[in-house]
Amino acid sequence: MELDPVLLSRLQFAFVISFHIIFPAFTIGLAAWLTTLEGVRLLTGNHLYRRIFDFWLKIFALSFGMGVVSGIVMAFQFGTNWSVLAERTGSIQGPLLGYEAFTAFLLEATFFGVVLLGRDSVPAWFYFLSCCMVSLGTMLSSFWILANNSWMQVPLGHIIVDGRIVPGDWWAIITGPIMRIRWPHMLLAAFLTTGMCVAATGAWYLLRGKDVQEAGAMLRWGLGFVAVVIPVQMVFGHLTGIYVLNYQPAKFAAIEARWKTQQPASEVLIAIPDPRHERNLFALEIPRLGSFIASGNWDAREGGLDAFPPEDRPPVIIPFFAFRVMVGMGLIMVAVSWFGAFLRWRGTLESTRWFLWATFLSFPSGFIAVLAGWFTAEVGRQPWVVYGLLRTKDAVTPSLKTGDVLLSLACYVVVYSIIYAFGLYYIYRLLRDGPAQDVSDRTKMTPARPLAVAVQATKEAPQ
């Protein structure tokens, strides 16, 4: 594999989008979490929920700001590095991504401002309504992104005119059967990510004997939520697998590391795929299970990568491992949340220190699962950028030279490293200090400056 503009542009896209997706995944969940807290507080009148709310609001503000900053870079990639894609499919992808930008803006300009700055200026019911609208807005934002990506995975509703791919039926483009599975899958992933973080934060404080009341609530709410939702997510994960099998069989074969067509097909649990010799090293396989998973009977014939011409085959190693990492993270969530439910039933949830450690250490499980899932989906779609219509190697900006992309990639790596070091440091500080006090001076702030709220909060907290 040599360094050419295509590979480097892919690396650059993967780099900036991997940094980006962490924040929206977190904020979608946080918005729903904040809405829940505010709703419960309104119902019970318990001030505890207000303190937890104010604490997570600062984290939300900072994450939202980081998400917006890294998202702007994303949008420009389509033109700078993938100008053929932008030109050929722009009349479909442009409006979808445009609506995402506009949705995010609407959110920022309206209800987000109320939530961030207007607690004392509006009636309680309106404040709660604003929380609901912010949550709805983050979900709508993800709707457009998933609509766009699902169309790239399984293009529907388009027509081809003069070599350009233009919209024929918007309803089909936006609400294809794939979208109806993938959007909930992503939403649930975001909720689970936040649920694990909330639980881990609670566990962290309990281990340090800090803010015990708030911490207990966070731990119980986080784990309880994950325990209930993770089975639902597994159903949607399974449905996602079925769509891959039906619409992208080559991706399915890559995820399974099934080099040769088999009847009956075995299921590779873990192995080291060897692309050069098209075989698996150290494979742990279960005979016939592959047929059952894909077709529901134990003898079915299942297509391997050899069923596809070499130029249509996706890479195997990344989808194979990324998929297993994602599933592994899901299993960790099941173990932690269900065992937590058991301990809660026993009444020892908050005093079992080894379990608090386990919960604390599993805080990144959701983020890792989201990244691994997207790696599976995106790398598995190769060699296509729009599946079956436009190859990735044909979509890159023709005027780009290797040195150009090397330069921009290096710049993004350096700048993101600096900025994310600071951003993550502030998030860490906020998390570490806990729901102690709310001290921000919010004059001169507008909802367009969520970073300011969070930075102010860390500034005035005791060192």
Place this chain on the structure above:
Amino acid sequence: MSAVEPSELALFWVAVIGVAILAYVILDGFDLGVGILFGATNDARLRSEMIASISPFWDGNETWLIVVGASLFAAFPVVYAVFLAAFYIPVLLLLLALIFRGIAFEFRARAARGLWDRGFVLGSVVAAFVQGAAVGAMIRGIPVVNGQYSGGTFDWVAALSIVCGIGLVLGYALLGAGWLVLKSEDAQLRDWARDRIPLLATAVVGILVVATVTAFVDRARMTGSLFMHRPWGFVFPLIGLIAIVGIFVGARRRLDSWPFAMTVVLFVAAFLSLATMFWPYMIPYSVTVASAAAPQASLSFLFWGAGLFVLPVIGLYTFVVYWMFRGRQRAGYAATSGPASAAKGERKV
């Protein structure tokens, strides 16, 4: 493939993009300008007054760049593809500069102030320069083959682009000085800014003359047909000239709203002059409005949601923020405080 005359929807989106570019240039222009002037003093008090004068606005101002980008991609994907490919390096620099500047703005109060302050100035200068350079490169023309940019990565580096880049740095600085004179409560900062206006305005006039000469030397194509088919277009440079006189008069007679207002008029006149020269091209001299427009299905899909609903909200939001923080900046706007939602400056101690 495409009609010679652009459709009404295409014209609507051209108008949206034109207004959004103007809004961006004027609004982000003054806060970039304040960032540029920020580098011209070491006085900590003047600096914090400068920061205070733009803090409620700068981030919202950049929203207009997003409106431009999103509308271009959706309504004129060919232009989006060609423009971003042709300006790969300037766009990279612009994004990095804006990100760095934004982060510096929030973090300078925290720690390492010297570093962030330098980042703030450098980010402002670079962002202004590459925008100007892109305008210069547009005047020279951008080669397109089969809907794709066909030049090299560094074609934008030319005498005219560099002159235009320097010109926009000076122009934004002038706009920023006008803003400080208009909005700052601090008499010392007002005087400081007012004292710099004649020099900046003179420099802008000088650069405009150099740019015009360079354009004639560099490329006869555009200058040859300058306003030839639209002689009424000469009214715009004329308005620009009058505005420049207004800037000098306003600075001398201490009419504190004049320098900013007249600089805005100058920018509008410059924009309309260029638009008149470029029309009907969106990418001079290869892609026209009609040939770049997305199919009607895309334009109308966009119109019914974004055009009718979101854009008016963005306009209204901008208006509300500026209305809330109207008048001179008093004690960091504390008296008038936040926008719509935060109408009462809540302080929790």
